[in-house]
Amino acid sequence: MNFPAIRAIYKYEMARFFRTLMESLLSPVISTSLYFVVFGAAIGSRISEVDGVSYGAFIVPGLIMLSVMTQAISNASFGIYFPKFIDTIFEIMSAPINFFEIVIGYVGAAATKALLIGIVILATAQFFVDIEIQHPVAMLTFLVLTCLSFSLFGFIIGIWAENFQQLQLIPLLVITPLVFLGGSFYSISMLPPAWQTISLFNPIVYLMSGFRWSFFGQADVSVGFSLMAIAFFTAICLGVIWWIFKTGYRIKP
Amino acid sequence: MPPIVKVENLQKTYAGGFAALKGVSLEIEEGEIIALLGPNGAGKTTLISTLCGITAPTGGRAEVGGHDIITGYRKARAMIGLVPQEIALEPFEKVINTVKFSRGLFGKERDDALIERVLRQFSLWDKRNARIRELSGGMKRRVLIAKALCHEPRVLFLDEPTAGVDVELRRDMWQIVDGLRKSGVTIILTTHYIEEAEAIADRIAVISKGEILLVEDKAALMARMGHKTLRIDLRDPVDAVPDALADYDLELSEDRHSLTYHYDTRGEGTGITRLLQALAAEGLGLRDIQTTQSSLEEIFVGMIQEGAA
Numbered sequence: 001m002n003f004p005a006i007r008a009i010y011k012y013e014m015a016r017f018f019r020t021l022m023e024s025l026l027s028p029v030i031s032t033s034l035y036f037v038v039f040g041a042a043i044g045s046r047i048s049e050v051d052g053v054s055y056g057a058f059i060v061p062g063l064i065m066l067s068v069m070t071q072a073i074s075n076a077s078f079g080i081y082f083p084k085f086i087d088t089i090f091e092i093m094s095a096p097i098n099f100f101e102i103v104i105g106y107v108g109a110a111a112t113k114a115l116l117i118g119i120v121i122l123a124t125a126q127f128f129v130d131i132e133i134q135h136p137v138a139m140l141t142f143l144v145l146t147c148l149s150f151s152l153f154g155f156i157i158g159i160w161a162e163n164f165q166q167l168q169l170i171p172l173l174v175i176t177p178l179v180f181l182g183g184s185f186y187s188i189s190m191l192p193p194a195w196q197t198i199s200l201f202n203p204i205v206y207l208m209s210g211f212r213w214s215f216f217g218q219a220d221v222s223v224g225f226s227l228m229a230i231a232f233f234t235a236i237c238l239g240v241i242w243w244i245f246k247t248g249y250r251i252k253p
Numbered sequence: 254m255p256p257i258v259k260v261e262n263l264q265k266t267y268a269g270g271f272a273a274l275k276g277v278s279l280e281i282e283e284g285e286i287i288a289l290l291g292p293n294g295a296g297k298t299t300l301i302s303t304l305c306g307i308t309a310p311t312g313g314r315a316e317v318g319g320h321d322i323i324t325g326y327r328k329a330r331a332m333i334g335l336v337p338q339e340i341a342l343e344p345f346e347k348v349i350n351t352v353k354f355s356r357g358l359f360g361k362e363r364d365d366a367l368i369e370r371v372l373r374q375f376s377l378w379d380k381r382n383a384r385i386r387e388l389s390g391g392m393k394r395r396v397l398i399a400k401a402l403c404h405e406p407r408v409l410f411l412d413e414p415t416a417g418v419d420v421e422l423r424r425d426m427w428q429i430v431d432g433l434r435k436s437g438v439t440i441i442l443t444t445h446y447i448e449e450a451e452a453i454a455d456r457i458a459v460i461s462k463g464e465i466l467l468v469e470d471k472a473a474l475m476a477r478m479g480h481k482t483l484r485i486d487l488r489d490p491v492d493a494v495p496d497a498l499a500d501y502d503l504e505l506s507e508d509r510h511s512l513t514y515h516y517d518t519r520g521e522g523t524g525i526t527r528l529l530q531a532l533a534a535e536g537l538g539l540r541d542i543q544t545t546q547s548s549l550e551e552i553f554v555g556m557i558q559e560g561a562a
Contacts, residue, residue, distance in 0.1 A: 086343060252308065253309075
């Protein structure tokens with residue numbers, strides 16, 4: 001293993017994050033606060049409890065997930081797309097490192113950033129509602145796995161994208177709808193039966209369900225199923241990345 | 254001593270069907286400066302990119318320091334420093350951070366003293382905390398070289414180091430290369446400026462359309478291919494080349510004041526002695542004579558045309 005290389009990539013990527021620390025942290029904090037004002041206070045006050053939890057508290061896991069997924073994808077995709085865009089990727093490709101080390105560096109940094117943002121949002125939420133986390137270890141596990149798997153997914157998008165529009169395309173067209181329809185702000189048991197069935201094809205439902213269970217002890221689907229779903233998603237992303245480096249897809253002519 | 258870079262029948266055909274390298278073989282000795290000379294699109298950059306791992310070869314093999322570039326890529330690439338043709342640097346990063354990043358990327362532990370030495374060598378130490386975008390074009394090129402050297406490579410690839418730079422900066426770059434030669438680094442540079450190959454290389458490989466046409470010591474190449482011309486300025490103008498001198502294929506200048514004679518230094522005799530004697534016999538007085546050697550440029554253009562024919 002080329003540990004100095006992994007460290008170099010990780011540090012370099014984290015430096016970018018800290019260089020723009022205000023922007024990096026401020027925007028999720030502000031948007032979270034806005035969600036609380038709108039959903040928690042304005043609309044939430046007219047909604048009775050969901051599964052025995054006040055609506056304000058109920059949406060906290062969803063808000064964290066929404067930000068963490070979006071941030072993980074955008075950080076990881078930008079992290080690898082930018083060197084491609086400004087041609088500095090040549091240095092990575094000519095270095096004595098393998099694909100696994102490159103991925104650990106880039107994805108590790110992107111996942112760390114997303115995790116930090118998730119924690120900041122959780123802390124921000126404490127100002128608005130009282131939250132008790134029933135299964136802290138499970139909560140952290142789900143959070144870390146989500147950061148990792150969506151960073152892997154973002155990495156793939158970054159390699160695939162050939163311009164900035166494409167970089168935004170997948171998060172906008174695929175992820176945002178899936179997250180909103182994935183039970184971030186409601187329990188899928190609130191849906192009519194037909195829509196409940198359709199929802200089960202949305203992978204994010206499993207993530208949301210497991211993550212919310214770690215907070216409130218209630219889940220739409222079983223926790224084991226949630227873990228399997230995220231493991232499956234991670235494995236697919238890893239497989240695609242392995243294929244990318246094996247074939248040199250869009251990085252090695 | 255085994256060659257430090259060994260290329261055997263290396264081929265690269267791009268997905269579109271374009272054959273950029275059609276079986277290139279080349280051996281490079283440690284410590285030498287070799288220039289890959291060829292026109293744009295000859296395959297120079299493809300050759301370098303393939304050796305460095307940026308492009309995957311489609312045939313043949315290559316070794317750097319005895320390590321295969323595919324199966325032993327870690328050891329091979331750790332020995333290589335690459336300075337790309339285009340300035341590719343992250344504009345918002347500090348000089349020192351980008352250099353440190355390169356060192357780490359190539360698997361070397363942190364060494365602040367070495368980084369300082371490299372930055373000082375390229376007059377970048379005072380600019381170490383400047384952002385890349387604040388630097389001039391010349392400074393950016395120095396940063397690229399510093400990045401390539403900070404992991405102590407034994408082989409340095411310079412891809413068109415002076416393409417698009419002004420004359421002063423070019424001289425500057427030549428001095429840098431000369432300094433590197435003294436440090437024992439093997440240098441492979443690509444260029445389409447013959448002047449550049451002539452000024453700094455020990456050996457020259459002429460490459461055209463994905464093939465190496467020849468590899469030779471610069472001096473030997475110049476001598477072997479060297480056509481010379483002798484210009485004879487006459488004291489009094491003549492109306493035509495005298496019949497007695499017809500065998501020499503002389504050219505008379507427009508002002509009828511000078512004669513030009515072409516000869517080949519490779520030949521048994523140059524014919525100069527006989528020519529001068531013949532001139533004297535014709536009663537032509539000489540005011541001056543001068544010889545000029547054909548430049549690499551002329552040799553090169555001649556070869557490319559021969560290759561095309």
